Amino acid sequence: MNLDAVYEAILTGNAEAAASATNASLEKGLSAEKILYEGCIPAMTEVGRQFEIGEKFVPEMLISARAMTAATDILRPLLIEEGVQQIGTIILGTVAGDLHDIGKNLVGMMMEGAGFKIINLGADISPEAFVDAVNEYHPEILAMSALLTTTTRSIINTIAALEEAGIRDQVIVMIGGAPITQDFADKVGADGFAPDAASAARKAKELIGVA
Numbered sequence: 001m002n003l004d005a006v007y008e009a010i011l012t013g014n015a016e017a018a019a020s021a022t023n024a025s026l027e028k029g030l031s032a033e034k035i036l037y038e039g040c041i042p043a044m045t046e047v048g049r050q051f052e053i054g055e056k057f058v059p060e061m062l063i064s065a066r067a068m069t070a071a072t073d074i075l076r077p078l079l080i081e082e083g084v085q086q087i088g089t090i091i092l093g094t095v096a097g098d099l100h101d102i103g104k105n106l107v108g109m110m111m112e113g114a115g116f117k118i119i120n121l122g123a124d125i126s127p128e129a130f131v132d133a134v135n136e137y138h139p140e141i142l143a144m145s146a147l148l149t150t151t152t153r154s155i156i157n158t159i160a161a162l163e164e165a166g167i168r169d170q171v172i173v174m175i176g177g178a179p180i181t182q183d184f185a186d187k188v189g190a191d192g193f194a195p196d197a198a199s200a201a202r203k204a205k206e207l208i209g210v211a
């Protein structure tokens with residue numbers, strides 16, 4: 001089964017095999033969304049589980065991440081192709097001190113698919129850089145991703161920087177990532193939270209008042 005091949009290729013960090021298994025799955029008629037949610041994401045979840053129990057280490061996580069990117073590079077145009085008309089602009093980035101960008105990039109793809117223009121600043125983005133981007137692009141939404149418990153602090157710092165710059169009320173702040181909960185979002189004064197990429201796109205539309 002091709003999805004098993006996608007899963008295995010990402011789990012073992014074989015980027016070439018991940019790309020060819022993804023292409024083979026598409027040729028068989030599987031949707032990009034099915035390949036992503038039933039092949040790619042479960043593989044990265046298993047990488048994380050093995051890391052937690054000491055069966056994988058950082059270099060192996062990194063090569064699995066590269067294999068995941070090889071697959072998502074192919075899926076990306078297919079996931080976004082339905083979002084034809086633009087409904088708003090979103091500044092997206094992973095917060096300061098945090099290098100995890102796979103989930104953030106998936107969130108960007110699903111938001112693009114929902115019709116948003118995405119300005120993806122990348123990873124390890126300082127509060128000042130987020131503030132500069134809001135001043136420059138005047139987005140409807142500022143979307144921050146954090147994957148480490150320690151970097152959830154950077155979300156608080158970024159919201160404080162928006163307040164200090166006097167622009168907090170000009171932008172909707174949305175947050176997400178594995179350690180983030182609705183409770184945390186409420187506590188830090190974010191306007192929205194979503195647990196995964198698909199619901200992040202839905203939430204973004206809801207936040208700007210588009211059904």
Ligand code: B1M
Binds near residue numbers: 062143
């Ligand atoms: Co790191 N890492 N990592 N890592 N890594 C985690 C996050 C960890 C949970 C692993 C573990 O211990 N089980 C753990 C964090 C523990 C914690 O703080 N609670 C961890 C650690 C400890 C570290 C290092 C400190 C390890 C070390 O050096 N000792 C280090 C930190 C580096 C840094 O950032 N400063 C580190 C490094 C790395 C790599 C560089 C090797 C690599 C990242 C490569 C890359 O991203 N380019 C990596 C990886 C791959 C992982 C795991 C295995 C996978 C992350 C991932 O891509 N998941 C991860 C374990 C895990 O998640 N199971 C782990 C797949 C992705 C689709 O899911 O990112 O959760 P996720 O995104 C989801 C949702 O969270 C949500 O939607 C996405 C899609 O559905 N979402 C949003 C994300 N952003 C959102 C924003 C939104 C809404 C939803 O709105 C704006």
